[in-house]
Amino acid sequence: MKKALITWVTWQDWSYLAELLLEKWYEVHWLKRRVSIFNTDRIDHLLQDRHEKDRKFILHYGDMTDSLNITTLINDIKPDEIYNLAAQSHVHISFLMPEYTWNNDWLWTLRILEWVRNAWLEKTCKFYQASTSELFGWMDYNRPEAWYNENSPMHPRSPYGCAKIYAMWIARNYKESYWMFCSNWILFNHESPRRWENFVTRKITMAVARIKLWLQEKLYLWNLDAKRDWWHAKDYVEAMWLMLQQDKPDDFVIATWVSNTVRDFVNRSFEEAWIKLERKWTGIDEKWYDIETWKCLVEVDPQYFRPAEVNYLLWDATKAKTVLWWQPKYTVRELCKEMVKSDLENFKKDEILKQHWYEILTQYED
Ligand code: NAP
Ligand code: G4F
Numbered sequence: 001m002k003k004a005l006i007t008w009v010t011w012q013d014w015s016y017l018a019e020l021l022l023e024k025w026y027e028v029h030w031l032k033r034r035v036s037i038f039n040t041d042r043i044d045h046l047l048q049d050r051h052e053k054d055r056k057f058i059l060h061y062g063d064m065t066d067s068l069n070i071t072t073l074i075n076d077i078k079p080d081e082i083y084n085l086a087a088q089s090h091v092h093i094s095f096l097m098p099e100y101t102w103n104n105d106w107l108w109t110l111r112i113l114e115w116v117r118n119a120w121l122e123k124t125c126k127f128y129q130a131s132t133s134e135l136f137g138w139m140d141y142n143r144p145e146a147w148y149n150e151n152s153p154m155h156p157r158s159p160y161g162c163a164k165i166y167a168m169w170i171a172r173n174y175k176e177s178y179w180m181f182c183s184n185w186i187l188f189n190h191e192s193p194r195r196w197e198n199f200v201t202r203k204i205t206m207a208v209a210r211i212k213l214w215l216q217e218k219l220y221l222w223n224l225d226a227k228r229d230w231w232h233a234k235d236y237v238e239a240m241w242l243m244l245q246q247d248k249p250d251d252f253v254i255a256t257w258v259s260n261t262v263r264d265f266v267n268r269s270f271e272e273a274w275i276k277l278e279r280k281w282t283g284i285d286e287k288w289y290d291i292e293t294w295k296c297l298v299e300v301d302p303q304y305f306r307p308a309e310v311n312y313l314l315w316d317a318t319k320a321k322t323v324l325w326w327q328p329k330y331t332v333r334e335l336c337k338e339m340v341k342s343d344l345e346n347f348k349k350d351e352i353l354k355q356h357w358y359e360i361l362t363q364y365e366d
Helices: 012-023 041-048 067-077 091-096 098-118 159-178 200-212 233-244 262-272 318-324 332-365
Strands: 003-006 027-032 056-061 081-084 126-132 181-187 219-221 252-254 277-280 287-290 296-300
Touching: 003 012, 003 067, 012 027, 012 041, 012 233, 027 067, 056 067, 067 098, 081 098, 081 233, 091 098, 091 159, 098 126, 098 159, 126 159, 126 233, 159 181, 181 233, 200 219, 200 262, 200 332, 219 262, 233 252, 233 318, 252 318, 262 277, 262 332
Parallel strands: 003 027, 003 081, 027 056, 081 126, 126 181, 181 252, 219 296
Antiparallel strands: 277 287, 287 296
16 A cells, blocks of 8 residues: 655545545555644545555645654655645735735645655655645736746746746756655646635635625735736646655646636626626726626725736646646536535535524524
8 A cells, every 4th residue: 555645635626636645545644733623624525434455545634834843744644645735826815915825835845745755755655745826926018918837937926936946947957866756746727616715716616605695795816917817726736646656756836728717717706696796897897797787796906916917828748648647527617607506605615503592592482
C-alpha cells in the first residue's frame, strides 16, 4: 500500500484528492492545523468511514510554520508521495499579508524539501508542488489572444504570485541539484461547491442562492471584465495524481483552453436559478437588474480593487494532454450548475432546520 502525505486537507483540492487516493487504496496521511473551531466539513464524510474496508485516513496536527513537528512527521510516516497543496492562496489577501504569504507559500516549500532530504527520502519520495497561473500574470498587450504554456515568460502580479514563483523554482532546483522527483503543476482557477466564499465563483453562486431564497438583497463585485479559465477541482486532482505516476518529474500547465469573464459567470449562475438579468451602465457604474422585478441585483463595489490585477490569461495544456493523457471532463456550464444547485440545496436545508427549531422552541413557549 502506497503512503501519501497531503499537506492540509480541510479545503477544496485536498478533500477531492483525499477521496481519489483512498479510492486507489493509498494510506492517506493528512495534516490539519489547530483552529478554534473544527473546520472539517469538506472531509467529514471521509472521517465517518475512515475504517471502512481497511482504508487508512490518518490525521496529524501540524502547521506550515512549525518546522519541528513536520520533521518528526516525515520521519515517522516516510511517505512515497507528498502533495504540497497548502498555501495562503488568496491573491487579494496576499497584498494585505505579504510576509505571512511569503512564509507560508515559499518558505514552507523549501522546508518540506529539506525535511525530505534529511529523512533520506530524496530518492524514493515523489514531491508535487501546486504552482499557479498567477506566475505568468502580466498580459502581453501586443498579443492579447496569446496562449501561454510551460515555456512562456513569467511576470507575477501579487505577493502570492511572487512567493509561488520561488516555490516553483526551489522545487526545480532540488530536482536538478539532488535528483529529487519534484513536479510542478501550473494550474488555472479550479472551483467546486467546496470552494471558499471569498473566491469569486463561490461568492457569486452563494449570493445567487441567497437572493433566490430572499436571504440577500444584492451581490457586490469588482472587476467584471477579468477573464479566467474556470474548471472543476475534481478534474484537476486526477491530473495531480497522474503527474506523480510518471517515470520522470516534469512541469505541466493544467488548463482547459476556455476563458470566461466574471460577468459571464454571473449571468450563467443567475440563469441556473431562473433569474434573467439586464445590464445598465458600464465601468464602475455597471449594474444588473432582474427583468421581472427591476430590482438591482448586481453592482460594482471598488473596495475589492487589487493594487495590481491579472486581467486575462489563456492557456495551452497540450503537454498535459499528450504526456499525461489528461482531459477535463466538466465544462464551465456544468460546474456553474453544480455550484448553484448545491448552494440552493444547502440554504434550503438551513431554512428548513431553522423552521424546525423554531417550531420546537415555540412549543416550549406555549
Ligand atoms: P485553499 O482552499 O485556500 O486552502 C488553503 C489550505 O491551506 C487550508 O486547508 C488551510 O488550512 C491551509 N493552510 C494555510 N495556511 C496554513 C498554515 N500556516 N498551517 C496549516 N495549514 C495552513 O486552497 P485551494 O484552492 O484548495 O488550492 C490548493 C493549492 O493549489 C494551493 O497551493 C493554491 O495556491 C494552489 N492553486 C489553487 C488554484 C485554485 O484555483 N484553486 C489555482 C492555482 C493554484 P485552514 O483550513 O486551517 O485554513
Ligand atoms: O476568484 P478570485 O479571487 O481568484 P484569482 O485571483 O484568479 O486566484 C485564484 O486562482 C489562481 C489561479 O489562477 C490561484 F493561484 C489562486 O490561489 C486562487 O485560487 O478572482 C478571480 C477574478 C479576479 O480578477 C478578481 O479581481 O475575479 C475578480 N473579482 C471581481 N469581483 C473578484 C471579485 N474576486 C473576488 N475574490 N471577489 C470579488 O468580489
